[in-house]
Amino acid sequence: MSFEYGKTLRNGLALCVLAGVLNGCANTGDLGNLMSSLNQGARKYDVAYLKQTIIPGKTTKGQITQMFGAPTNEELNSTSTSNESNWTYEKSDEGLDKYMKLANKYVSTETRQKMYDTSAQLSKAQTVANDVSSVTGTKTGQSQTQGSVLTIYFVDDVVKYYRVY
Template identity: 90%
Template structure:
């Protein structure tokens, strides 16, 4: 099998898988559920979920680690006398986004370009789905209740407060 034929076959299979995923989205009419499935742990960016699970003054670092895993970034305030620190979780560092970044390292420039184009098309599809939900009155207000960055502030290993943006 020639190199060009193998490359074409690989690209064709990738596009077939993508078409199957998009077809599944069209059949379920809910792209949000698919993206939530691919982005496991995304509930930590949902304000309603956080209000139920994080209790300032009571929830500890150990409990946060157990619920959400290791943070993307950890900072310690060295000037504080009360051992203040904060943890940041970023949606772009996990789930589907993480796998896409990893995939970009191991594919040819042509395939990388096709992946970027496909990602742009998926973004457009998500925008259309959101617009349709708004127009039909079925929108859940997701954009106001979810963020892409969660920062949790601690004092002496106990949650002081958190922010989602």
């Protein structure tokens, strides 16, 4: 494969990802809904959903794995006599963020900069949309009930408690 062909292929892949994001924005009219659809696992960072799903003292590691998949990080407290451990899930390692990190590996520096600039513009647009909905009174308060990191603490493979931040 020639160098030019590989460069064109990488740039085409990056532009397809970007076009999909922009097309989704145009079709949904709501950047928040688009981001939620690209981050299918995002529900695990929603406090209201977690309150309904995780029951301290009853929910097991197996059930958590079924609902949320493998954690980003797993720690075991080896000094504990009651087999304590915790699992951490990080939003930045899932969904659109995961795909953008992967795409960045295969594109040129110039394309990578364009992707970064577009991502920054989308972030600004989301901030403006949040500000507008706050001023107009249509804000649902969702941003206050979601986090980007979920840590679940276990004792003997049963949930002790969890934190979202």
